[in-house]
Amino acid sequence: MRFRRHRTTSRRWVVAAGASFAMLLATGGVAVGNAVAGSSVARTATTGVTNSQITIGATVPLTGPAAPGYSEIAPAMDAVFKWVNANGGIYGRKIKYIYLNDKYDPTTTATLTRKLVLTDHIFADVGSLGTPTDLAILKYLNTEKVPHLFIESGCNCWSTSKYPDTTGWEPPYTVTGKVLGYYIKTHFKGKKIGELYQDTEFGQDVMKGINLEVPSSSVVSKQTYDVTTLSGAMTTQMSALKAAGAQVVVMATIPAATALAILPAYSIGFLPQYVIDGVGADPPTVGPLLSSYTTAATHTKKEAAAATALLDGVITNLYQPPESTSSNPWIQVEKKILQKYTPTLWAQHGLDGNTEYGVALAYTFVQALQAAGKDLTRTSLMKAIDTKSKSFKTPGFVPLNYSKTVHYGFEGDEVAEFDPSAGTFTTPDGTWPDAKVVSPVYVTTVGSGPVTVYHGKEPGVPSTLRNSA
């Protein structure tokens, strides 16, 4: 009996000793961490934030079918963070941006996001790209209370009370659809409308906006495509739109799909007025895809010119200044940052729709960090976005519109036409027609509310940015 008791006691002692040793290790760890950081315990308690660094992450397609164009955004964002770091960081903290390649595959997105949270201990997920991909991590990040910020997608689904740690950034697709629909309704009255859209939330949300504005009796044909199998010319869809007599074709397409639609349409002699959602209308992104007509040795010069001119006269929407306006101070600053902090990307693409997007989005995050203040926590960051975003300075035509209940971002834009007579601009990918503004800036909501003209002033470039870039 005694012997057994003794053993029991001995085992207890071992357990107790083990536990206190573990505690010693744990507290020791904190103590060492504090010694290095030289600061209070409360601050180091926020995951991904130390006194000298903020670690953030994202999942983006760097290879695969969705990569063309979109693979430029994260490196462009990183250029902004490098500019921040070169200028002393934010409250002394430098930004470390870890972006991983999910190839636009939601399963991979889910795996990599768990890695970012569990292994890399990110403070926030910033600028992850895509609707299906971000839907795959929405619930997880909200459960873990990791801010899921500025998603690179205009899905209507980023603003719900169920997921308070998630926010969109670019205008919701239904808002861009409503503005384009309003323009069609007022400028192409009585014309037959055809629709071509990607059969996902992106295309459906844009068309929801279009159909809220355009009378349904004027829509003669609705065509779709499947993005997962997109590889060949969409001859069948364009033939159907031609057969239905469409005079105006509205498209919600990604850049590759735009080219694969307007090329075969041209081939069958179908030249309608195109109205293309901004996602798939950026000339330096779509233009190279049209090069198949310009490089063939056996083509006549006349034909090659006709093919490259397919983007002329296309109507689209813009929510920040087009890259062609070289006199715009935002555009000038964006070019400087890209040139200095990501020279490789700059040499390859210069300032196009994607690199411009990345710079503007990253600069939004930088201002959110500044607004959150010195004692940075996830709660203080979300609160700063919810309450102070309207005063953030961005290249956007309308202010960011985040609040406790609405998490979309920009909720307005303007309509523009690609018009070579207005001028041209050159990027490493070629020479493109300028975008001529053809409407005032509009604001509206994703619901059935009206489209109204926005009268506010565009914010200028903050002097800190202008002087240090």
Next chain:
Amino acid sequence: MGLFVDILLSGVAQGMVFAAVALGLVLISRATGTINFAQGAMGMFTTFIAFSLLTHGVGYWPAFVAALAMGFVLGAVVERTLVRPLRGKPALNPVIVTIGLLIVLEGVAGSIWGNVARGFPAAFSQRGLVIGTTRVAFSHFDVFIVCAVAALVVAIVALFRWTDLGLRMRAAAFSPEVSQLLGVRVGRLFTLGWALACAAGSLAGLLVAPLSSFSPYYMDLNLVYGFTAAVLGGLLSPVGALVGGLVTGLAIAFVGGYVGPDLQPIAALALLLVVLMVRPQGLFGTTEVRRV
């Protein structure tokens, strides 16, 4: 009526491209009894070589011929280095190796030429021909596609039917051991089979690139359709591959035009399933015992 004609014509042009892919699969299946899942990727790779030549100022036709020649060489090299060592091993082994090759080629092409989608030039105008007063969905380039693939099929049928070399290739495929005993250099003929198949794949790659979003992945779906065409045609018959290609091309064009483009791959798989259940030997196959 206009829509029907457009769908019919674009179905024919697409079908001929699938036939070229199927032809490559058939040649390899005949030579070494393997399904080459890298058939599309090999065509993609040689078309990228042509792309490089074009961007360095080489003319279209020299680049075209160079890509076909590179396809021939690539096929031979793959057979000698990757497929030959697996002879006599389980039939699944070379299949797995070709899947690996597919991934490697797409990865290498991506790292050399980038993953951006681009355009690729066509040999002739891609504007639809004007018939009567309407412009139809069939261009000079589509005429060239039909002629090029038809010529390839005729050449291969002629090779097998009427030449000594073709006879030896058929013998080597039919019974390698007996052929070897009779003095036929079986190994060389297998290499030749792969080389020809990959040249056919290169042709398919060059023909379909101008109609596609040209990236390292542009042949993936074409391989699925080409495989459907090959199975439809019986996997062993060049004429079967041609007919299979046309049937597949027309089927998916009509499904796309009248039902919905998102159902095209499903239609191809449904077609494949029906053929495998109702007539597993394909339209032109004989009921011999085969290992797949």
